[in-house]
Amino acid sequence: MSPRVLPVLPERPLPGHAVCIDLRVPAEGPYDLDADVRAALDVPQPGGERRFLVVDEADRLVAHQLLYERLSSYGPAHVVCLAVGARGGRTLSRSLTLRPPAAGVLWLFDSTEDGVPGEAVLRPLVDVLSTPEVFDAVLRALGEVVHGVAVPAVRVLEHDLTDEARARAWRQAVEGLAGPEVPAGNVSADQVPGALALLLDERVPRSLSGHRWLPPQGRAGAALAACDEAVGEAVEGYHRVRGPAGLLTGAGRDVDLPADVERVTVELERFRTAVADAFGAAGGTRPTAEHRGMLRDRGVELPELPREISRAGIVPALRDLTHDLIGKGLPLRSVSARLSALSARTAPVGSAARLARLDAICGPERLRRLGARYPFTAGGSRPAAFAVTGLLALLAGVWPLLGWALGPAVGVLAAGLAHLMLRRRPNRSPDGRIDGGGATGAAPRLFGGLLGGLVGAGLGQALGLPVWVGAVAAAVSVAGVVLLALRDWSRAVDDWWALADPEEAWRILGEIQDLVVTTAVHDWLFAEVRHHCSAGAGAVAGLLRDLADTADAHGTPQAARKAERPEAGPPPAGDAGAASWSWEDWRDDADDWGDAADSWGEGADAWADGAGDDPWPGTGGRPPASGPAAQEPAPAPSSADGPPPVSAPGSLPAPGWLERRYGDGGPALVDTLVGDLVAGTVLILDRCWAGIERDPGALARAGHERRLAELLDETRLRLERDVAASPPPRYEGLGDPEALTSLAAFTDRSVRPDAARLTGVAADAVARLLLAEDDPGRTVALCGPEHLRLLSHDPLAARQVRFVPEAMRRGAAGDDIWRGTAEDVVWTGAGRHAGILRLVPLRADVVHTVRAEEAGEA
Numbered sequence: 001m002s003p004r005v006l007p008v009l010p011e012r013p014l015p016g017h018a019v020c021i022d023l024r025v026p027a028e029g030p031y032d033l034d035a036d037v038r039a040a041l042d043v044p045q046p047g048g049e050r051r052f053l054v055v056d057e058a059d060r061l062v063a064h065q066l067l068y069e070r071l072s073s074y075g076p077a078h079v080v081c082l083a084v085g086a087r088g089g090r091t092l093s094r095s096l097t098l099r100p101p102a103a104g105v106l107w108l109f110d111s112t113e114d115g116v117p118g119e120a121v122l123r124p125l126v127d128v129l130s131t132p133e134v135f136d137a138v139l140r141a142l143g144e145v146v147h148g149v150a151v152p153a154v155r156v157l158e159h160d161l162t163d164e165a166r167a168r169a170w171r172q173a174v175e176g177l178a179g180p181e182v183p184a185g186n187v188s189a190d191q192v193p194g195a196l197a198l199l200l201d202e203r204v205p206r207s208l209s210g211h212r213w214l215p216p217q218g219r220a221g222a223a224l225a226a227c228d229e230a231v232g233e234a235v236e237g238y239h240r241v242r243g244p245a246g247l248l249t250g251a252g253r254d255v256d257l258p259a260d261v262e263r264v265t266v267e268l269e270r271f272r273t274a275v276a277d278a279f280g281a282a283g284g285t286r287p288t289a290e291h292r293g294m295l296r297d298r299g300v301e302l303p304e305l306p307r308e309i310s311r312a313g314i315v316p317a318l319r320d321l322t323h324d325l326i327g328k329g330l331p332l333r334s335v336s337a338r339l340s341a342l343s344a345r346t347a348p349v350g351s352a353a354r355l356a357r358l359d360a361i362c363g364p365e366r367l368r369r370l371g372a373r374y375p376f377t378a379g380g381s382r383p384a385a386f387a388v389t390g391l392l393a394l395l396a397g398v399w400p401l402l403g404w405a406l407g408p409a410v411g412v413l414a415a416g417l418a419h420l421m422l423r424r425r426p427n428r429s430p431d432g433r434i435d436g437g438g439a440t441g442a443a444p445r446l447f448g449g450l451l452g453g454l455v456g457a458g459l460g461q462a463l464g465l466p467v468w469v470g471a472v473a474a475a476v477s478v479a480g481v482v483l484l485a486l487r488d489w490s491r492a493v494d495d496w497w498a499l500a501d502p503e504e505a506w507r508i509l510g511e512i513q514d515l516v517v518t519t520a521v522h523d524w525l526f527a528e529v530r531h532h533c534s535a536g537a538g539a540v541a542g543l544l545r546d547l548a549d550t551a552d553a554h555g556t557p558q559a560a561r562k563a564e565r566p567e568a569g570p571p572p573a574g575d576a577g578a579a580s581w582s583w584e585d586w587r588d589d590a591d592d593w594g595d596a597a598d599s600w601g602e603g604a605d606a607w608a609d610g611a612g613d614d615p616w617p618g619t620g621g622r623p624p625a626s627g628p629a630a631q632e633p634a635p636a637p638s639s640a641d642g643p644p645p646v647s648a649p650g651s652l653p654a655p656g657w658l659e660r661r662y663g664d665g666g667p668a669l670v671d672t673l674v675g676d677l678v679a680g681t682v683l684i685l686d687r688c689w690a691g692i693e694r695d696p697g698a699l700a701r702a703g704h705e706r707r708l709a710e711l712l713d714e715t716r717l718r719l720e721r722d723v724a725a726s727p728p729p730r731y732e733g734l735g736d737p738e739a740l741t742s743l744a745a746f747t748d749r750s751v752r753p754d755a756a757r758l759t760g761v762a763a764d765a766v767a768r769l770l771l772a773e774d775d776p777g778r779t780v781a782l783c784g785p786e787h788l789r790l791l792s793h794d795p796l797a798a799r800q801v802r803f804v805p806e807a808m809r810r811g812a813a814g815d816d817i818w819r820g821t822a823e824d825v826v827w828t829g830a831g832r833h834a835g836i837l838r839l840v841p842l843r844a845d846v847v848h849t850v851r852a853e854e855a856g857e858a
């Protein structure tokens with residue numbers, strides 16, 4: 001597009017808005033008008049509706065007949081032409097194509113010195129008329145006036161943001177979307193969908209709870225059974241040995257506990273070796289069918305993939321997780337960090353990595369401790385054994401006369417039982433092959449018993465106790481020696497068993513089996529699923545990081561734009577002064593028209609020719625607007641810096657009929673922008689899941705980055721055009737229509753924040769404008785005083801269009817400021833302008849219709 005039209009036409013219309021074309025001849029030379037028409041016809045529009053807003057020179061409407069015919073026949077289409085006329089023009093010629101109901105003409109009279117209307121007038125007018133609702137209402141109104149041609153009279157209120165507020169809101173919205181750099185976080189099973197939780201907490205699916213991973217006929221299963229049998233036999237022998245029968249009878253004579261413990265150690269080591277062999281043989285991160293066969297040879301039987309998890313369910317679960325995290329308000333980089341953590345947690349590392357855990361469960365040190373020889377120690381401390389045995393022997397020795405034999409005999413009995421415990425100790429094999437040694441305190445018992453017995457016999461002789469006392473004492477003494485011996489035996493056997501602890505092998509077997517099941521499920525059975533999940537989560541995490549970087553690159557476009565032009569502060573609210581006209585100035589009398597014409601003509605000539613008398617030098621005879629209206633427009637940015645930005649309203653002077661109200665941004669502005677960006681990003685992400693399902697490593701990020709860039713451009717465009725008051729509509733993609741599918745509306749318009757909460761500017765001035773009584777004097781005619789004689793003198797012939805963005809009345813129900821608003825108000829879906837367009841028809845003899853044969857070649 002030629003640079004000459006950039007200040008007037010938007011860089012691209014909002015979806016659904018009229019397509020704008022500028023057919024005026026540029027000052028720098030000729031150009032291809034047909035190319036502009038072709039470009040306009042290529043712009044996609046929803047619902048098959050074709051609206052064209054054409055800016056043309058009033059004296060070239062007939063010359064461009066073929067171009068208008070092309071526009072009108074495409075769709076069919078509707079055309080509204082802004083015909084810009086020179087000050088000297090007194091008649092308008094148009095072709096049949098520009099007649100109602102499919103077309104109409106708005107005739108604007110220029111009053112600037114160079115003969116071209118200022119962009120300050122055309123740009124806001126184009127913005128207003130390109131809004132579909134206003135376009136349709138104006139076209140209907142033109143169909144009701146003579147010839148379908150009218151001169152517009154306008155009064156418009158513009159609600160917008162200051163450049164600083166817009167830049168700040170955009171920066172905060174992009175930061176809210178992208179977020180800061182965060183370290184890789186952690187993700188737990190209770191934070192992810194069920195299909196992914198199985199990959200995080202190493203649970204075994206319920207459908208596999210009864211599966212026999214190590215069948216008895218396999219090598220590992222046979223070693224497991226042999227070890228389990230050896231532990232069982234050792235436990236059985238222990239229970240046979242530890243009781244009175246084990247000491248006093250020959251019940252434990254055929255029990256070889258040291259050999260049983262040795263066998264437990266050997267079988268446990270054999271089982272551990274079989275498991276380690278299986279771990280190493282299928283140690284790859286993605287076991288193949290060949291690995292299954294190798295595992296079967298080593299005694300590990302893998303089932304089919306359980307119904308609780310499948311490769312096909314991973315990507316939908318990742319999508320749900322990503323949507324859930326984004327829906328909770330996490331920015332893209334935070335979501336990326338969570339997905340990166342998930343990728344690391346689910347990445348298959350191979351069963352060989354489990355060997356370290358296997359060594360921790362059943363390493364050489366633990367096997368050595370299990371197979372070690374521990375001594376058998378009974379009787380407690382030796383001084384205590386000496387004293388206790390001596391006391392019992394003393395009791396037996398108090399029997400007069402017999403005590404001299406019974407007392408020492410009790411000491412001999414205690415020593416004999418101690419010796420028997422030593423002979424039948426459980427840590428000695430019957431054949432003596434294995435002997436852990438031991439001590440039972442026989443000597444202290446013997447010496448203590450002899451000494452105590454002699455002392456007791458002497459005491460009994462001296463006291464002369466009755467016989468029955470001596471008999472009872474002797475019986476108690478013998479029973480005490482036997483019971484104490486049995487107690488010491490059982491305690492000593494238990495202590496030795498606890499040191500040897502063969503039953504620990506059962507616990508080790510259980511831990512190894514659990515490790516085998518975990519390895520079989522997560523490293524072998526789930527390997528493909530884990531790889532798919534890890535690769536998919538990593539791909540999405542990388543994509544989100546790239547999208548965040550893309551968003552950051554769009555975070556400060558306003559700063560560069562402000563550097564290219566002077567800062568424009570907000571003008572004060574209120575109507576800027578401008579000349580207006582009144583219906584009362586028109587008369588039926590031709591002489592009155594002539595007098596008025598002469599009067600206006602003299603003023604216009606003076607206005608045009610008397611530069612020295614110009615009350616507003618350098619403004620083409622127009623009063624300067626306040627605030628930014630008094631500033632010079634900045635040059636358009638270079639195309640080398642990227643796509644041309646939308647000209648901000650603060651960089652253009654305000655015409656007299658335009659009142660600007662600037663806000664600093666309402667409380668809902670940033671959240672609304674972030675919501676639009678997040679919703680659009682989710683829609684963009686929805687396009688990547690199929691590719692991740694096929695091959696996560698081949699995800700083409702560049703295309704998604706381009707789509708996000710287009711989404712950011714589209715959102716920024718709406719921020720520029722109507723402060724994001726309108727939700728992103730349904731349209732055929734962002735950018736290339738054939739490359740993107742149709743996107744649904746992100747947000748319901750009925751719940752979208754109102755314009756006041758977005759701009760920070762109340763809509764009361766708009767309501768007052770619309771509620772005021774009809775007064776032609778409130779509008780400013782876009783013509784000079786010398787053109788009033790061309791207008792119809794019938795006030796009832798004019799048509800009026802009132803328009804207000806729907807966002808201005810949303811949220812204002814409590815104030816009820818719109819009560820009594822005229823029913824003919826057009827509520828627009830988008831736009832920052834509200835106001836009145838009065839269409840004043842022309843006299844019947846001013847407009848001429850030229851037929852095709854009269855027009856000739858265009």
